[in-house]
Amino acid sequence: MRTKLDRIRHTVGFELLGLIILIFGVSKLLDMDTGKIGVLAVLFSIIATVWNYFYNILFDKVMVKRTGHLHKSAKVRVLHAILFEFGLLFITIPIMAWWLNITMIDAFILDLGMVVFYLVYAFVYNLAYDKIFPVPHNKSAAC
Template sequence: MRSTKDRIRHTVGFELIGLLIFAPVGSWLFGFALHQMGIIAVVASVIAAGWNYLYNLLFDKAMLRFTGQLRKPVAVRVLHAILFELGLLVVFLPMVSWYLGMSLLDAFIMDIAVAAFYVVYAFIYNWAYDAVFPVGSTAGKHGKPMAESA
């Protein structure tokens, strides 16, 4: 399992890079002011950061329970990203509709586009993160895992 410190690094990196990509691209693509997309992105990022930490912790525990290991083949990575985004969709849809003054249907269409971006982004980010920081890379001497740090 990943340590708390590693999970925090993962989440902060994911959210910061996502913000830097989403706000300007969302502004350009959807025709809203950069500050509007920025506010949506920051609020969404705060909510998503908490969900990211909890979701990945629960997903890893489920992986260990049902498969006995943490290796994620491509199909599991795809499922992982889709389930994560579906959870966020439920929270973000009413918020986006209200803040941008659009119908729930228009907000849903916009959210589907954003979710599609984040599914691809989450897949790439998590794959790259696991390559750069593989599970067990925090092992101490003699290959024994170090105690989880806060």
């Protein structure tokens, strides 16, 4: 399993790169103020960072318990990303509607767009991260 320091490096890198892409992408795509989108993105990043840290520990522990290893197939990576994103939906939709002064339906649609972005982004980022920083074979380096 991964060390705490490795998990922190993973999470910080994921969030920073995702924030840069999201802030400028959404602002440009929807012609919204970069500052307003930036504040929302940073808030969501904080929420997602905390969730990401604990979610990945839980996911890895369940995976090791069920399979005896941490090798993630493409199917497992897709499941991993989907479960992570749906865990954020119920928190982010009301905050987005309030902050951007849009309806819950509009917030839902915008959030779904962000979910699609992060599903693809999480899959690609985690695949690249595992290739750059492989999981140690020593199971005692866990948590």
